[in-house]
Amino acid sequence: MSGTGAKRGRPPAFDRATALEAATRLFWEHGYEATSVGELTRVMGIKPGSLYAAFGDKKSLFEEVVHAYGRSPAGAFAGAALREEPTAREAFGRILREAAAFYPGPGHPPGCLTISAATNVTVQDAGVAAFLRDLRNANLAAFEARLETARREGELPATADPRALAAYFAAVIQGMSQRARDGATAAELTETAELALAAWPRTGT
Known part of the structure; x- marks a missing residue:
């Protein structure tokens, strides 16, 4: 009896990972600006109060989504290639070919969330665009560092x-x-990848 009384008034539990996955898909498909809190709570299966309690505001939720995306296969493949391939050319070849496979792949919206989710934002959400720009610039710096080593x-x-x-x-x-x-x-993007690799500077004759 006392156990059931202790639970009275608590909001229903939800699976945080599942809710985050639903939010990721929505932000990825529609972008930050076009995604409303109402749409987020609907696809996440929670009430607005639960969203704010669990994730903070919409911006905080988006940042958590982006960080989780960056750890997923779709978001982490470039960094993995830079770390794992023995040469820079092999690393960039893998990055381009995997982008060609991942970006139009089934099971998720097309493209890259980090690239496309904040292409158009209002002035008050400029911090979101800056957040993604900083992540892209960090990737650019990693590219340059690998090429400098090469x-x-x-x-x-x-x-x-x-x-x-x-x-x-x-x-x-x-x-x-x-x-x-x-x-x-994927076939069309693979052609683009191979054309891009053809620009790789050659050493010697």
């Missing part, structure tokens, strides 16, 4: 520009994300 070790010619090359590959990857959202297939 030049220092002789994998790239001494005349290669790691900064420009990193910016080039980042631009290709961001474009592939948008092309996936526009309906490009």
Whole structure:
């Protein structure tokens, strides 16, 4: 008796991971600005009070979504390739080919959440755009660092520009994300990936 009385008035429990997954899909598909708290609570299966209690405000929820996405296969493949591949060329080849497979892949909205979720935000939400921009710039810095190492070790010619090359590959990857959202297939994006790799600077003759 006393046990049931202690539970009276408590909100129903929810699976945080499942709720976060539902929020991720909504933000990924519609973007930050177009996603309302009402839509979030509907797909997450919780009431607004529970959302604020569990995640904070909409911005805090979005940041948690993005960090969780960054640990998922769809968000972590670039960093994994940079760490695991023995050469920079193999790393960037893997990144481009996996982007071609992931971005239009089934089971999730097309493209990359970090690239597309805050392309248009109001002035009051400029911090959200800056948050994603900082993450993308951190990826760009990781690209440049890997390419700088490749030049220092002789994998790239001494005349290669790691900064420009990193910016080039980042631009290709961001474009592939948008092309996936526009309906490009994995085969089409793979062609783009191979064309991008053809620009890799060669050493020697």
